[in-house]
Amino acid sequence: MPADQNTGSHAASGTGGGHSAPPARLAQKALADLPWEVGVAKPDPAMVVDKVTRTFGGLTAVSVDHLEIQRGGITGLIGPNGAGKTTLFNLLTGFDQPNTGTWTFDGRSLGRLSPHQVARLGVVRTFQLTKALSRLTVLQNMLLGAQGQTGESFLKALIPGTWRAEEKANTEKAMDLLRRFKLDAKKDDFAGILSGGQRKLLEMARALMSDPKVVMLDEPMAGVNPALTQSLLGHVKDLREEGMTVVFVEHDMDVVRDISDWVVVMAAGKVIAEGPPESISQNKAVVDAYLGAHHDAPLTNEEEDRVLAEAEAAIAREEGVPPGGGTPETISSEKDGKR
Numbered sequence: 001m002p003a004d005q006n007t008g009s010h011a012a013s014g015t016g017g018g019h020s021a022p023p024a025r026l027a028q029k030a031l032a033d034l035p036w037e038v039g040v041a042k043p044d045p046a047m048v049v050d051k052v053t054r055t056f057g058g059l060t061a062v063s064v065d066h067l068e069i070q071r072g073g074i075t076g077l078i079g080p081n082g083a084g085k086t087t088l089f090n091l092l093t094g095f096d097q098p099n100t101g102t103w104t105f106d107g108r109s110l111g112r113l114s115p116h117q118v119a120r121l122g123v124v125r126t127f128q129l130t131k132a133l134s135r136l137t138v139l140q141n142m143l144l145g146a147q148g149q150t151g152e153s154f155l156k157a158l159i160p161g162t163w164r165a166e167e168k169a170n171t172e173k174a175m176d177l178l179r180r181f182k183l184d185a186k187k188d189d190f191a192g193i194l195s196g197g198q199r200k201l202l203e204m205a206r207a208l209m210s211d212p213k214v215v216m217l218d219e220p221m222a223g224v225n226p227a228l229t230q231s232l233l234g235h236v237k238d239l240r241e242e243g244m245t246v247v248f249v250e251h252d253m254d255v256v257r258d259i260s261d262w263v264v265v266m267a268a269g270k271v272i273a274e275g276p277p278e279s280i281s282q283n284k285a286v287v288d289a290y291l292g293a294h295h296d297a298p299l300t301n302e303e304e305d306r307v308l309a310e311a312e313a314a315i316a317r318e319e320g321v322p323p324g325g326g327t328p329e330t331i332s333s334e335k336d337g338k339r
C-alpha cells in the first residue's frame with residue numbers, strides 16, 4: 001500500500017480491506033491541528049456523546065458533557081481507578097443504561113438499544129475480564145461472535161444444522177480470523193485452557209466476527225505477557241489500517257503513547273482532558289488526577305529525599321527539635337502517628 005497516498009477523505013464506511021489511504025495517517029492528520037480542549041469537535045466523528053450521566057446511589061460514575069470520537073483513529077481512554085471508563089463503555093454499547101444523555105454512531109442514536117442491536121449497527125466491545133466461555137471450544141466461541149451480525153439466538157448458533165445457510169460462511173470467517181490471531185491450531189481446544197493473553201486474542205477475534213465499524217477494547221493488554229503484548233498492539237493497529245475506529249481503555253502509558261492517535265482522560269466520571277498522547281503528560285489536571293489517585297506510586301530517590309526533608313523540617317518546627325535531628329524511620333513513624 002503506498003504510504004503517502006491521501007485521498008483527502010476517510011475510509012469512512014469500510015470495515016474490510018481495500019482502502020487506498022493509510023488510516024493511521026488520516027486520523028493523525030485530522031486530529032493534528034485540533035485544540036487540546038475537553039469536548040473539542042472532531043473533523044469526522046464516528047461517535048458523539050452528549051450529557052451522558054450514570055449514577056449508582058449517590059455516586060456519579062459517569063458525567064460526560066460532550067465527547068466526539070474521531071472515525072478511523074485509535075482513541076485511548078485513560079484515567080485512575082474508578083474514573084468511570086468501564087461504565088462509559090457499558091453505556092455506549094448497550095450493556096448499561098444512563099440516567100440522562102444521548103449518544104450517536106454515524107448520526108444514529110444508540111440510546112435504549114440492547115448490546116446485540118448496538119453490535120448489529122457496528123459497535124462492539126471486549127471486556128476487562130474476558131467473556132470467553134470456558135466450556136466451549138475456541139471455534140464455538142468465535143461462532144457466537146457472529147450473532148451480532150445475524151441476530152441468531154445463542155442456542156441456535158451452537159446447534160449444527162439449524163444454521164446451515166450461514167454456518168459455512170461463518171465457520172470460514174472464524175477460521176480466517178483464528179489464523180490471523182494465530183489461534184487456528186487451538187480451534188478445538190476449550191477456551192478455558194487458553195492462557196490469559198490467548199483469551200484476549202480470542203476476545204478480539206470474536207469481536208471481529210460481526211464486521212464492526214467501531215471496536216471498543218476494555219484493557220486489552222491487562223495480564224498479558226510482554227511477548228503477546230506486542231502481538232496484541234500489532235492487531236489493534238491493524239484494525240485501524242482496515243478502517244475501523246478503535247477506542248480502548250488502558251492503564252499502561254507506554255501502550256497508550258505507542259498506539260493512540262488521541263487520548264481522552266477521565267477522572268471522577270468526567271472527561272478532564274483530551275489531546276494527542278504527547279499533550280497528556282503536560283496537562284496539570286491529568287497529573288493532579290493521577291497523583292490524587294495513586295498515593296502508593298513509588299517515589300524517585302530525589303522525591304523521597306525531598307519529602308523526608310520537608311517532613312523533618314515540619315516536625316522540627318512543631319516540636320522544637322533542631323532540623324537534622326531525626327532519622328527517616330522516626331520521621332515516618334511520627335508522620336504515620338499523626339494521620
Ligand SMILES: Nc1ncnc2c1ncn2[C@@H]1O[C@H](COP(=O)(O)OP(=O)(O)OP(=O)(O)O)[C@@H](O)[C@H]1O
Nearest residue numbers: 056059060061079080081082083084085086087088
Ligand atoms: N454496578 C455498579 N454498582 C455500583 N457502583 C458501580 C457499579 N459499576 C461501577 N460502579 C462505580 O462507579 C465508579 C466508576 O467505575 P468504573 O468501573 O466505570 O471505573 P473505571 O474507570 O473503569 O475503573 P478501573 O480502571 O478500576 O476499571 C466506581 O466508583 C465504581 O465503584
